[in-house]
Amino acid sequence: MKKTSKAFAWTLVVVVLGLFAMACPKKPPIKTQPPVVESTPPPVVAPPPVETKVENKDFVQEPPQVKQETLPSDIEELNRVAQNRGYIKDAFFGYDESTLSADAQAALTASANWLKGDGKAYNLLIEGHCDERGTEQYNLALGDRRANTAKEYLVTLGVDASRIRTVSYGEERPFDPGHDESAWSKNRRDHLVIVGK
């Protein structure tokens, strides 16, 4: 019994030592973990959203103020921002067409909403443009029709006609200087330009 118990105890020691020995090489990887933990502080910085929430709760009137600050006083910058954010949207046409597609109507509807809302202090210039595949003189007339088609549509949507001017540039000022359908489709458009109050 004693022998067997001694032997058992030895084997235990050996097994335990062996386990230790096997476990030892695994330790370094465990040690490397802390750096990973150290690299997580950025998530800890996340809380600021909570701070802004608090501000929003404190100042209910602030959101509209913030929005007004983003409308630049420089008219060119304003046009860039308004186009980027989709406040006003250019309307595109089919080849030799001056009727409004569903997409063009949607673009003008969005533009009308802005002009009647946040943009009600501004007037609008509609530039009619054509692609280069037509002739210069006829395209000047076609651009005039395109610009006026959009103007009429905006008026039916409730924008005061006196706020809208039109001009035709025909094919004189293409947006894309290329000579393929990709360029032409960009150049057949009514370009909406916000002008002074």
Next chain:
Amino acid sequence: MRQTAFAVLALLLFPAVPLCAQTQITSTIDPTKAASVLRIAIPSPEMTGVTFTDVDAPLFKPLTRDISESGIFAIAPLPPNVTITPEVLQRINAQLLLKLAVKKEGEDFVLEARLSDATGAPQFGKKYRGSAAALTRIAHMVAADLVRSLNGKPGPFLSQIAFASDRDGHWEIWLMDWDGGNQRAITHHGALSILPSWSPDNERMVYTSFAGGTSEMYVISRRGGARTRISTGLALNTSATFSPVSNDIAFVGSVAGNPDIYVIKDDGSNRRRLTTASSIESTPEWSPNGRQISFTSGRSGSPQIYVMDAEGTNVRRISFDGDWNDDATWSPDGEQIAYTSRVNGRFQIRVANLITGESRILAGEGSNEQPTWSPDGKWLAFQSNRSGKWQIYRMRIDGTGIEQLTSSGENKDPDWSKKSE
């Protein structure tokens, strides 16, 4: 022998020949040959107090180019350093001899030009005087006088071509000589200025400019200077063109997106509307007698050429080939109309005979648009993008002799002056 006899007879009939001898040539030259080209010898000019480099580029080159492109003369090459005798002229088959002498008097150059036939009988003689800056104009004057001395008409050498160019950063109205020389800006709007059109007296041009933020008509002298805006009360104000017989200007005006042909006096009074269709109308052009106006209309579903009486009545369609036709312009005799016609997806110049109804295409590379007739009806200028950029070219009405006239920046909207000089 026979020719000499005729020449002697001519001398007896017209003893004072040196400065005008327009009819004599028909007496010394075989009429069947006169109908085609005459071979002309032009020996090296006599020069007194002048170097060849002074006068070669500004005077002799444009003069010999004009003569060789006149359609009336062919230059007969002379052997070098040979004394001109009737035998020499006969050997090179020259029917005419042009002798030039140039000298300097103070700051002025004086050119003497004498034309004689192969027997030495004088046909034409004239002196020209001008500064160095006037030498090229003198060259074109000599060419015009030579051609006039033979067929009573001066040719296109003194005519001018108006056009639009963006070479200085903005589209402005420019002028050039018939051969592309002497290019100069007439407007300095710093805006988009296009589509110039000459008055019948060659003194003024009407054009469209966006200088005021939108397109409006302006009139300016060929010498530049102040411009006059013609207030029409309409939008567009494009494709303006002077009547050949009155002070009316036809143009495209628009109300609420309906472009139509209108006429207005050059002082902005008496505006009249000539077309009333709901379709797009554009690009009016008067017939040479002022009684008719051609224009472009989309009323059939695609842009096509129509002609109406100057009062807006009696409208009839004249273009049936091509799915996009525009830029109609009448030949000086009123019998033909040249226009831009799309054939297989590409714009070409088409010339239609109004009497026979037939038309022919003057094909070329690239897109070719906006033809305009020379005042003698023998040439067409037009714009083409065959080089990758819009440039102005000139060709004979049979499509031969194509020459590029512009190369700086992009150039378009050519309009050839209505008068030859």
